[in-house]
Amino acid sequence: MSNRTNALINEKSPYLLMHAQNPVNWYPWDTEALNKAKNENKLMVISIGYAACHWCHVMEKESFSDVDVAALMNQDFVSIKIDREERPDLDQVFMDVAHLTTGKGGWPLNIITLPDGTPVFAGTYFQKRQWINLLNEINQIFNNQPERLVDLGKQIKDGIERMDFVGLVKDSALFTEDSLQEAITSWKDNLDMVWGGNIGAPKFPMPVEFNFFLSYLSNTEDETLLNYVNTSLTRMAFGGIFDHLGGGFARYSVDEFWKVPHFEKMLYDQGQLIEVYSKAYRLTKNPLYKKVVEETIAFITRELKTPEGGFYSAKDADSEGEEGKYYVWTKSEIEALLGDEASLFCEVFNISESGNWEQGKNVLFQTQCIQEFADRLNVDFDELNSKLNKSKQILYKQRITRTYPLLDDKILTSWNAIAIKGLVQAYKALGNEAYLNQAIESSEFIKAKVFQDNGALWRSLKGDKGSINAFLDDYAMLIDAWIDLYQVTFDEQWILLANNLLEYVRAHFFNEDNQLFYYASVLDEPLLVRKSEISDNVIPASNSVMAINIYRLSKYFLHKEGYHTSLQMLKNLSGKIDEHGKYYANWQRLKLFFIYGTNELVISGGDIKKAHNELITDFNPFVFLASADSNLPITEGKNSKDLTFYICNDNACGAPVHTVEDALLTLKHNNNVRNR
Secondary structure, three states: OOOOOOHHHHOOOHHHHHOOOOOOOEEOOOHHHHHHHHHHOOEEEEEEEOOOOHHHHHHHHHHHOOHHHHHHHHHHEEEEEEEOOOOHHHHHHHHHHHHHHHOOOOOOEEEEEOOOOOEEEEEOOOOHHHHHHHHHHHHHHHHHOHHHHHHHHHHHHHHHHHOOOOOOOOOOOOOOHHHHHHHHHHHHOOEOOOOOOEOOOOEOOOHHHHHHHHHHHOOOOOHHHHHHHHHHHHHHHHOOOEOOOOOOEOOEEOOOOOOOEEOOEEHHHHHHHHHHHHHHHHHHOOHHHHHHHHHHHHHHHHHHEOOOOOEOOEEOOEEOOEEOOOOOEOHHHHHHHHHHHHHHHHHHOOOOOOOOOOOOOEOOOOOOOHHHHHHHHOOOHHHHHHHHHHHHHHHHHHHOOOOOOOEEOOEEHHHHHHHHHHHHHHHHHHOOHHHHHHHHHHHHHHHHHOEOOOOOEEEEEEOOEEEEEOOHHHHHHHHHHHHHHHHHHOOHHHHHHHHHHHHHHHHHHEEOOOOEEOOOOOOOOOOOOOOOOOOOOOOOOHHHHHHHHHHHHHHHOOOHHHHHHHHHHHHHOHHHHHHOHHHHHHHHHHHHHHHHOOEEEEEEOOOHHHHHHHHHOOOOOOEEEEEOOOOOHHHOOOOOOOOEEEEEEOOEEOOOEOOHHHHHHHHHHHHHHHOO
16 A cells, blocks of 8 residues: 555544545545636545445455556546545535436445536546546546536536425424325335345345334224334344344345345444334334344444443445345355254355355345244254254354444444434343443433534544534434433433424524524535435434424424424425325324324322333333423423323323323223224
């Protein structure tokens, strides 16, 4: 490797540092690079990726490490590298360019812009010769017919401004159960009822969808949808997408059977899937879901947790330059390690001599549950399970001697908040105090490290130093996590912090024109356009999370204005939700609140902790818990010496009850009333 470095050498992002010794004269996104392009009248190459991205690594080796490519880029372009996880605002705008001009996106994302930053081209991965030809062609047009690129740039900018436009919907129409049913019926056409997930390949876990379905199923009987959720979660847990030795989930599977993963592991997937499996366990009591929760939490605490209690971002797909090398096995390797137990293990996890993946290698995956194997082999389940667990331990001990995939050790506020929420939900499901303690420890870490002096948050931490002003998802996810944390601890600092963050967001992100929120603070310089994130994807849209946050906090702080803001946000999206329901799954979850209503439950007197622990194992996402010991508006006037449960709707309360059983019966009755 060359001793020469470029301007990325001073960055903290592992992804940017990967390119710091490229012969390409990379710059980070800053005023120096942007001014250089203008002053020298050069096109810009803006290349976006992330540390765990396999094809980003491939293009870095094939093209950006090549001296001929570098000579061309350095002579005719100003080249900027961006970590999409640090700067999702930039990634969002430029990904819109890709979708607008090509109909698809992905990473690495490569954009070419005019000297003033107006994009004129977007694409993803290119082989070396393709990349050279592309750069030469566009530069030739720029030198000989610049007006063509100027006109194209104007068209692209106009198109971006029209994308995702949301106006203020002023009608007073209420949301109906009929519209919800129509959306779900249409949605079902895209669901794979045999293998789970959405039809086709590649197959991504979609925890936002599962969360909506679970909320819906907690209040409504729908056997088809329940079977779909159980099929999806079971197939994912059996598949190679789940790490059967070390726990945790890969980003996605390349096939429709969840078999072969794209091996990178992201914190946001782990946190959301811990939440989903925890809720599903509370709803179904399926022991497989409990196992998945426990093993995924074991993975993040063992391999992603920082010494101070936060969480790192991701583990790479590659090691030693080869995708998946850390995770896959030949049959002979397994036989050498397991001896007489190898045959059984290979049968359960589909290991073959020729390999079930590439070059004779095998991915571990199941096609049956362990109980089915025990029944077929006529052996005791516990004995079989014990043998398999011992074999897993042997293989895991061998695996950790291999070259470890790159760890992306930046700490992102929003992703840590997602992990905290997952841990809280796991505590609700399993009652393991260690999970709650980890959620509190991580929250204390975030509270100590990411707040700026002016009340704003940092987006990213590396070591003790914060960088980049936080975006709406950082605030939204943290508010969401801390509302949940209050509901299991009754430590009011968390809900007060959540409410303070909401006030900051109102002051710095709110769009008065349509009552939604911008993705970046109004204090930050806008890019091509000032964007709002509205559609739910693998991670819920920051606006949908904020709308639910506002709804929930309006109940705790008796903010009528907040309730109406949340309603207005949902109304603004009603057309998109009805037409494209699956892309607005978290908005649909909010819609459930307005269709079916919610309950506030305040516990007072007696052994609150014992009563509280019994209540939270019941899965009812339409209930917001509080303790009368908290000094919150929702608790005012709800004090008693003996154990009492005040169950209210919009602060209109029924007769108090005095046992957990009666409280659960009252909530169940309220559910039944809502369903009439």
